[in-house]
Amino acid sequence: MSPSNLPETSNSLNTTEIPAASEPMESFDSILSEFERSHSRRSGEGGRQISGTVVAVSAEFVFVDIGYKTEGVLPVSLFESAKETVEPGSKLQVSVKGRNEEGYYELSRLRAEQPKDWTALEQAFADKAIIVGTVTAVVKGGLTVDVGVRAFMPGSRSGARDAGELEGLVGQEIRCRIIKLDSTEEDVVVDRRAVSEEEDRSNKERRYSEIKEGDTVSGTVRSLTDYGAFVDIGGVDGLLHISDIAWSRVEKPADILNVGQQIDAKVLKIEPSGKRISLGMKQLQPHPWDAVAGKYTAGERVRGKVTRVTDFGAFVELEPGIEGMVHLSEMSWAKKVRKPGDMVKPGDVVEVMILGVNAAERRMSLGLKQTLGDPWAEAPEKFMVGSQVEGPVTTFTKFGAFVQLAEGIEGMIHVSEISAEKRIERPQDVLRAGQVVKAKVLEVDKDKRQLRLSMKQLVPTGLDEYIVEHKVGEVVSGRLIEISEDHGTVELGEGIHASARLVLEAAAKEQPQAGAVDLSSLSSMLASRWKNGPSASEAKSEPVRAGQVRSFRITMVDRGAKKIKVQLV
Secondary structure, eight states: OGGGGGGGGHHHHHHSSSOSSSSSOOOOOHHHHHHHHHHHHHHTTTOEEEEEEEEEOSSSEEEEEOOSSSSSSHHHHHHHTTTOOOOOOEEEEEEEEOOOTTEEEEEEOOOOOOOOHHHHHHHHHTOOOEEEEEEEEEEEEEEEEESSSEEEEEEEGOOOHHHHHHHHTTOOOEEEEEEEEETTTTTTEEHHHHHHHHHHHHHHHHHHHHTTTTTTTEEEEEEETEEEEEEESSEEEEEEEEGGTSSSSSSSSGGTTTTOOEEEEEEEEEEEETEHHHHHHHGGSOOGGGTTTTOOTTOOOOEEEEEEEOSSSEEEEEEETTTEEEOOOOOGGGOOOOGGGGGGOOOOEEEEEEEEEEEETTEEEEEEEGGGOOOGGGGGHHHHTOOEEEEEEEESSSSSEEEEEEETEEEEEGGGGGGSSSSSGGGGGOTTOOOOEEEEEEEETTTTTTTEEEGGSSSSHHHHHHHHOOOTEEEEEEEEEETTEEEEEEEEEEEEEEEEEEESSSOOOOOOOOTSHHHHHEEEHHHHHHHHHHOOHHHHHHHOOOOEEEEEEEEEEETHHHHHHEOOO
């Protein structure tokens, strides 16, 4: 309350008047005036720095206890522009400038004094000392500054970035350095920018020395890039890389952060040589993998979102920070999948099966094809041995060709099972990719996922017809083509061979001799004897030898194995 608003002392003493002989009583006005005079003297002690303690912070002012009966005040904007945090209990070095209308002491944090005369200005110029001045007006090319005399500050040396900031400096108390002084012409030029830059460097050095790896700091997002964000953490910048924003995959920092946003981060690394500070936000949160043990188990079916596709597979996010990889081999039962992108795209929501979890290495293997069912589970029943199948030729190897019978199931036709008419060196000589062929199932191995096929065994042969027309016990004619002791091989017809047991006659057995038989002369005889058989007298009159046509009795016919056994009669 100002003295003019205080009630007069006489009015406040409405009791019995004090006798004249009594000791005079000082009025409240005189006490207040004496207090102001005494403290005005204290406040004008050459800008002396004193220590104060912050007692309160309002929207506009910071109230500081400086040891006087009345607190001093500093504008809150002073701390905001310096990006400095202040709170009750903070210690500040200040100097008293005067009193404001509310009776509080106006304080300054500036350490330098305003020169009082030209001699002081010349000394400050020689010492390159920092002085205090007050910006008075905007003029052409810059600003006028009161430093005890009228000085000029070029706009380029003001530190302001535009005309608006220049206007904002008017009326402000600034720290500057005299860069030109001519006392004769009363010409003084000052520089604020150099002082600000020096103080910024000093503040940064101090801040760098204060920050330690592992600290949790608060800061303001200053700018965003494709690879991260730059954060002001009290006068110095730290880089928050995109990979350290969140445990989940972040496509763009702008999806999570905004310029001007206040954040907390952990100091991950400091490189003193380059003055680089790496920050991380996600490190302040528990790692999602810490809770994976027991949450996901092998064989479980889960749903997730495809985050990215590579040449060898696709990554699926099951929850923020938890990804698993579907390898190319686990995408489809069919072998025709060449690229993961043929099966899934980023953003797809898919159902997968967990194949394995390694919490220690934070890895999870997933399978896409397992959710579609295993086509080999019913292969033995669906493709029975001996049945006829049909499908397109998919691939070739040196030893055969693969035929697709169903999604995920292929059968292999060995080169020897392609044709019965001629010998084939390469399957590509008679087959082409995509050609639909028919084949007979020879073998199915569910465990090895192998299926053997034959094309030639579907084509009827002379042996097939012979087996149908003859039966066990029947006597037939045949030509001995090979003899080994009491066994041999008999040709019953063109391309039809049988295993024969030979009952030797009393005559000595002759060894086969090369060129002993004129095959051309036997052709007509064989045709007749295969049909009617030799006479008994002929059969017994000649010894057993290669090339001889004899009678045999059929002892075994195996239609499945296509084998015939006979015995000499």
